[in-house]
Amino acid sequence: MIGKLTGLLDEIGEDHCVVDVNGVGYVAFCPARTLANLPGVGVKVTLFIETYVREDMIRLYGFVTSLEREWFRLLMGNVQGVGAKVALAVLSTLSASELANAVALRDIAMVSRAPGVGRKVAERIVNELQSKVPAYSAEAAAEMGLKQDIGSGTAPAPVADAVSALVNLGYGRDIAANAVAAALKNAGEGPDAGKLIRLGLKELAR
Numbered sequence: 658m659i660g661k662l663t664g665l666l667d668e669i670g671e672d673h674c675v676v677d678v679n680g681v682g683y684v685a686f687c688p689a690r691t692l693a694n695l696p697g698v699g700v701k702v703t704l705f706i707e708t709y710v711r712e713d714m715i716r717l718y719g720f721v722t723s724l725e726r727e728w729f730r731l732l733m734g735n736v737q738g739v740g741a742k743v744a745l746a747v748l749s750t751l752s753a754s755e756l757a758n759a760v761a762l763r764d765i766a767m768v769s770r771a772p773g774v775g776r777k778v779a780e781r782i783v784n785e786l787q788s789k790v791p792a793y794s795a796e797a798a799a800e801m802g803l804k805q806d807i808g809s810g811t812a813p814a815p816v817a818d819a820v821s822a823l824v825n826l827g828y829g830r831d832i833a834a835n836a837v838a839a840a841l842k843n844a845g846e847g848p849d850a851g852k853l854i855r856l857g858l859k860e861l862a863r
Contacts, residue, residue, distance in 0.1 A: 658708045658710075660705070660706055660708075661703065661705055661706055662676045662678055662683055662685065662704045662706055663701070663702070664677050664702070666696060666697070666699065666700055666702045667698065668682075669695060670692075672692075673685060674687060674692060674719065676704060685704055685718060686717065686741070686745065687704075687745075688720070688725070688745050688748035689749035690721075690749055691704075691721050704720060704721070705719070705721070705725070705726040706719055706726070707729055709741065718745070725753050728753055728756055729745075729748060731786055732748075735785050736782050737781060737785075738781065739778065739781075742773070743771075743774060746772050746773050746774060747771045747782070749772075750770050750771040751767065751771065755767070759783065760782070760786045760787060763783050763787075765780050766779075768782050768783060815848060815850040816850075816853065818850035818853075819833075819840070819850045819853035819854045819857055820834050820837050822850065822854050823836060823858070823861070836858075836860040837853055839857075840853050840856035840857040841853070844856055
């Protein structure tokens, strides 16, 4: 079984890429986010691989991080009605940390943003993966904890005020919370609401 590929990026397609490893080209099907983050053709790249074997084919799925691959495995192996196509659609729409947040907060609407994922499938994803969320990086865990605090009304006043201000400017609450969570990484010690709003707007403008 192939678990990781390191080689030169030979081709980037609509739903796949080709990695040349010592003259052998491996086709890896990837989420759109993974393809968008790949370097240019001819550049060295490493992909974490999930190998899918059937009687009539062998297919490789590639991811930039092992955490994305773990989410792919969870989606494929634990949620009824979710195959490779739906799992890739979810990971094309949501980053690993966004998916973790959605599952932790039971945010069915966020998961159903993925193409081909209706409310029923999104609800199954959220319910089935509640107890199976993969290990987070410290950054993802902190961001998820912040969003839980915002959702429960226990976030620090400057954070809550900044989220509220962005919502009043027309941004969705989840988008505003993500922006403020990202802003906190660069805000230094004890930022006030004004600073978080400014940094949050910069995140939203990216």
